[in-house]
Amino acid sequence: SKTNKIKQKTLGVHMKKHFALNLILFFIEHFGNGGEIAIPEEVTAIGANAFQKNIAITKVTLPETVTSIGAYAFSRCFRLTSITIPESITYIPSSFLYGCDNLATVTFEGNVTALGGSSFNGCKNLSSIIVPETVSVIRKGAFSNCTSLNADVLDSATALVEIGES
Numbered sequence: 775s776k777t778n779k780i781k782q783k784t785l786g787v788h789m790k791k792h793f794a795l796n797l798i799l800f801f802i803e804h805f806g807n808g809g810e811i812a813i814p815e816e817v818t819a820i821g822a823n824a825f826q827k828n829i830a831i832t833k834v835t836l837p838e839t840v841t842s843i844g845a846y847a848f849s850r851c852f853r854l855t856s857i858t859i860p861e862s863i864t865y866i867p868s869s870f871l872y873g874c875d876n877l878a879t880v881t882f883e884g885n886v887t888a889l890g891g892s893s894f895n896g897c898k899n900l901s902s903i904i905v906p907e908t909v910s911v912i913r914k915g916a917f918s919n920c921t922s923l924n925a926d927v928l929d930s931a932t933a934l935v936e937i938g939e940s
Contacts, residue, residue: 914938
């Protein structure tokens with residue numbers, strides 16, 4: 775009936791909000807409000823916008839169990855200075871670290887094959903990053919406004935076959 779459908783939709787929205795609140799409380803309980811965080815091994819995916827605009831995070835370590843990351847996952851985390859990408863990640867999504875002004879170091883542990891558009895756009899202090907040899911595609915604007923990058927950032931990307939503008 776129409777009433778049951780409305781109740782189901784309301785319950786679905788309530789459960790999504792409840793889940794999101796529990797996830798936020800889980801991270802605060804286990805990591806505090808920021809600083810250096812190591813994502814637990816039980817986590818297999820980081821959703822889109824998951825940590826967007828979290829101004830307290832300074833360093834992130836992702837476990838091998840994480841196999842996918844959503845767009846804007848860590849964008850505009852202004853205090854973030856360092857992130858380690860595990861071997862299990864093969865694709866860096868668009869705007870992944872967009873606008874992380876203080877990000878200086880990105881460490882790839884291997885296997886990344888593509889960098890999405892604007893994935894590091896606006897990371898003004900990014901100076902320590904070596905694009906892995908496995909990367910074959912770099913989308914438009916991946917390194918736009920990264921004013922501290924060295925010219926040798928792509929030297930090891932021997933599989934590179936496609937690169938977007940800027």
